[in-house]
Amino acid sequence: MIYKFAMLCLLVLLIYSTIVLADNNQVALASPQLPPIETFLLEPIELKNISVWVPADKTGPVINRSCQTKTNCSFSSVLPATVHHTKTEFCPAELARLLAEHTAYYHEQSLPLTIFNGWQWEYSYSLCQFESVTYDLPRRGGCWENSWEAILTQSTGSASFQWIEVSPSNKFVGKPDSGEQRSHIEVKTFNSMRTRDGYPKKRQLP
Amino acid sequence: MDIRKNDSYRSSLAFYLSLAIVTMAMAEGVSAVEAKTPAEVLIATYKSPRVIAPAQAKSAVADLESALADCKDSYLAFRIKYRIGVMCFKAGMTKESKVKFLQIANDPKCPELIRACSFNMMGQISRLGAENKEALEAFNEVADLLRQHMSVDKGYTPDSAIGKLWCSALLSRAEIYELQQDYNASITEYRRLLHVLSQSKNKDISSQYAPLANDRISQLYLREGDAEKYIQLAETFTGHYPEYCRTPIARLELECVKFLKSVSANLEFPNGSFNAPAHVVAYIKASNGGTSAQGIVDKLNRMCKEYQNTLGGILLQYHYAWLLDALGEKHKAAELFARVFSSDVVDAKDISREKATTETVQEYAKIQYAIMAGEKSDYNEALRVLSSLRAHPDGSHVAELAESVTKSIQTLKREVPKNENEER
Numbered sequence: 001m002i003y004k005f006a007m008l009c010l011l012v013l014l015i016y017s018t019i020v021l022a023d024n025n026q027v028a029l030a031s032p033q034l035p036p037i038e039t040f041l042l043e044p045i046e047l048k049n050i051s052v053w054v055p056a057d058k059t060g061p062v063i064n065r066s067c068q069t070k071t072n073c074s075f076s077s078v079l080p081a082t083v084h085h086t087k088t089e090f091c092p093a094e095l096a097r098l099l100a101e102h103t104a105y106y107h108e109q110s111l112p113l114t115i116f117n118g119w120q121w122e123y124s125y126s127l128c129q130f131e132s133v134t135y136d137l138p139r140r141g142g143c144w145e146n147s148w149e150a151i152l153t154q155s156t157g158s159a160s161f162q163w164i165e166v167s168p169s170n171k172f173v174g175k176p177d178s179g180e181q182r183s184h185i186e187v188k189t190f191n192s193m194r195t196r197d198g199y200p201k202k203r204q205l206p
Numbered sequence: 207m208d209i210r211k212n213d214s215y216r217s218s219l220a221f222y223l224s225l226a227i228v229t230m231a232m233a234e235g236v237s238a239v240e241a242k243t244p245a246e247v248l249i250a251t252y253k254s255p256r257v258i259a260p261a262q263a264k265s266a267v268a269d270l271e272s273a274l275a276d277c278k279d280s281y282l283a284f285r286i287k288y289r290i291g292v293m294c295f296k297a298g299m300t301k302e303s304k305v306k307f308l309q310i311a312n313d314p315k316c317p318e319l320i321r322a323c324s325f326n327m328m329g330q331i332s333r334l335g336a337e338n339k340e341a342l343e344a345f346n347e348v349a350d351l352l353r354q355h356m357s358v359d360k361g362y363t364p365d366s367a368i369g370k371l372w373c374s375a376l377l378s379r380a381e382i383y384e385l386q387q388d389y390n391a392s393i394t395e396y397r398r399l400l401h402v403l404s405q406s407k408n409k410d411i412s413s414q415y416a417p418l419a420n421d422r423i424s425q426l427y428l429r430e431g432d433a434e435k436y437i438q439l440a441e442t443f444t445g446h447y448p449e450y451c452r453t454p455i456a457r458l459e460l461e462c463v464k465f466l467k468s469v470s471a472n473l474e475f476p477n478g479s480f481n482a483p484a485h486v487v488a489y490i491k492a493s494n495g496g497t498s499a500q501g502i503v504d505k506l507n508r509m510c511k512e513y514q515n516t517l518g519g520i521l522l523q524y525h526y527a528w529l530l531d532a533l534g535e536k537h538k539a540a541e542l543f544a545r546v547f548s549s550d551v552v553d554a555k556d557i558s559r560e561k562a563t564t565e566t567v568q569e570y571a572k573i574q575y576a577i578m579a580g581e582k583s584d585y586n587e588a589l590r591v592l593s594s595l596r597a598h599p600d601g602s603h604v605a606e607l608a609e610s611v612t613k614s615i616q617t618l619k620r621e622v623p624k625n626e627n628e629e630r
Contacts, residue, residue: 034282037323039292039327044377049477050567052484053488054574055611058614082602094335094336101385106477143621145614156563164371165367166371192484197491
C-alpha cells in the first residue's frame with residue numbers, strides 16, 4: 001500500500017516538474033518582446049524677451065520749511081538688476097547652465113554671466129543703472145520733485161528635456177512625465193534711464 | 207517476518223527515493239524560474255522609476271553587463287550595450303556613458319536605429335558638457351542616418367518618434383550655432399528642418415515647429431544686419447501663422463523695425479527685434495513726436511483692436527500707451543494703462559510661457575497710471591490703484607518703486623490738496 005502511494009506521489013511530482021521545466025524552456029526559447037529604445041532629448045530652449053518702458057523711480061516732493069535756503073541737495077536712484085534662476089532636483093546642472101548662457105547673450109551689455117555651483121547664474125551686486133542728481137530748495141516752502149523712466153529688458157526662459165521611446169514600428173512619442181524636470185530663469189536689467197517730461201518740478205508751497 | 211521487513215524496507219526506499227527526485231526536480235524548476243534570460247534582464251531595467259538614484263543605476267548596469275556575457279543574439283546584445291549607456295547616463299556617469307555610446311555608434315554591425323540613438327545620446331551629452339564641436343558632429347550623424355526615413359512615402363512623418371528625434375538633432379545644431387553667433391550656419395539648420403516639415407501632412411507638428419523656426423530665422427537675419435530678409439520673412443510667417451503666440455508682438459516689432467529703418471537707415475539690431483518698440487518710443491520722446499510717427503500710431507491702434515483681450519494684445523496696448531504718452535496724449539495713455547491692468551485674458555492657451563511678461567507689464571501699468579493720476583491731482587484714484595498691487599519681494603524694483611510712488615502721492619495729497627502741480 002505504502003509502495004503504491006509512494007509511486008503515485010512520484011508520478012504526480014514528476015509530471016509537475018516536467019511541466020515547470022517545459023515552461024522554462026519555452027521562456028528561454030521564445031524571447032519576450034523587447035521594449036522600445038529610450039533616448040534623451042533636450043527640448044528647444046524657450047526664451048521670451050521683452051523690452052518696455054517702465055516708471056523707474058519717483059522722489060519727493062521734498063519740502064524745505066526752514067528759513068534757510070538749501071543748496072546742492074543730492075538724490076541718487078539705483079535700478080537693481082535681478083536674476084532668478086532655479087532648477088528642479090533631477091534636472092541636470094549642465095542644462096540649467098546652458099539656459100543661463102542663452103539668456104546672458106541678451107544682457108551682456110549690462111550684466112556679467114557669473115555662474116555659481118556649476119550652473120546657477122547669481123548676481124549679487126544689484127546695481128544695473130545709477131542716476132545721481134543735485135537740486136536746490138528755496139526757503140519757506142521750497143519744493144522739489146522728480147520722476148524717472150527707463151527701459152526694462154526682461155528675459156523669461158525655461159529649458160527641459162524629454163525621454164522618448166523609439167521602436168522600429170515607430171508608434172511611440174514622448175513620455176507622460178516629459179517637462180517635469182526643468183530649469184527656469186528670469187533676468188531683468190534696465191537701461192536708457194531718463195527724467196520724465198515735465199520733471200523735475202520746482203514749486204513754492206504756501 | 208523477514209519478508210515483511212523486506213517489503214517495508216523496499217517501500218521506504220521507494221518513498222525516500224521519490225521524495226529526493228521530486229525535491230531535485232522542484233529545486234531545478236525554482237532555479238529555472240529565478241534565472242533571468244538576457245532579454246528579461248533588459249526588460250527589468252525599464253521597470254525602474256524614470257528618475258533613479260545613482261546606486262540603483264549602478265546595480266542595473268552590473269546586471270546588464272552580466273546578461274551581456276550570456277547573450278548570444280547580436281541585436282539583443284546591442285540593445286543591452288545601449289541600455290548600459292543609458293543607465294550610466296541616468297547615474298550621472300557621463301564619461302562612461304559617452305564611451306559606451308561611441309563604441310556602439312562606431313560598430314558597423316550595429317542596427318541603424320540603435321546607432322542613430324547612440325549618436326543622439328553622444329550629441330546630447332556633448333552639448334551638456336559644452337563640447338559643441340563633438341555635439342554638432344554627432345547630431346549631424348543622427349540627421350544623416352534618419353534622413354532616408356523622413357520621406358513621406360515611408361510613413362515616417364515628423365510626428366513620429368523618429369521624426370521627433372530628427373527634428374531635435376537639427377534644432378540642437380541650430381541652437382548651438384546660434385549661441386556661437388554663427389548665424390548663417392544656424393539659418394541653414396532651421397531651413398533643413400523647415401524643408402522636411404513642409405512635406406509633413408500633419409498640421410499639428412508643423413504648427414509646433416514651423417512658426418518657431420521661421421521666427422528664429424527672421425531674428426537671425428536681423429541680428430546679422432540683413433533687415434530686408436527679416437522684413438520679408440516676418441511678414442510671411444506672421445501671415446501664415448496667426449495662432450502662433452508671438453504673432454501679435456512680432457507684427458508690432460516688424461512695424462517698429464520698418465519705422466526705425468525709415469528714420470535711420472544705418473540703425474542695427476544686434477539683439478533682434480524685441481527692443482524695437484521701446485526704441486520707437488525713445489525716438490519719439492527725443493524728437494518730440496512729429497508727423498513721422500502717425501503711421502506707426504495708426505497701425506498700432508489697429509493691432510490693439512485686433513488682438514484685444516489676448517496675452518499678446520496686452521503687451522501691444524502697453525507699448526501703445528507709452529507711445530501716446532511720448533506724443534503728449536496723456537489722457538488717452540492713462541486710459542490705455544487702465545485697460546492693460548484690468549484686462550482679463552480670454553485667449554490663455556500659452557499662459558505659462560506668457561504669464562511672467564503679462565504680470566510684469568500689468569504691474570508697471572498700475573504704477574504708471576498712478577503717477578499720471580498724481581500728475582492730475584487725482585490722489586485718491588492713484589492710491590486706490592497702488593493699493594491693488596500684488597505683494598512683491600522686498601528689494602525688488604516694483605516693491606521699491608511702489609513704495610516711493612505711494613509716499614510721493616501721500617505727500618502731494620497732504621501738501622498740495624488742490625491742483626497746484628503746475629510749475630510756478
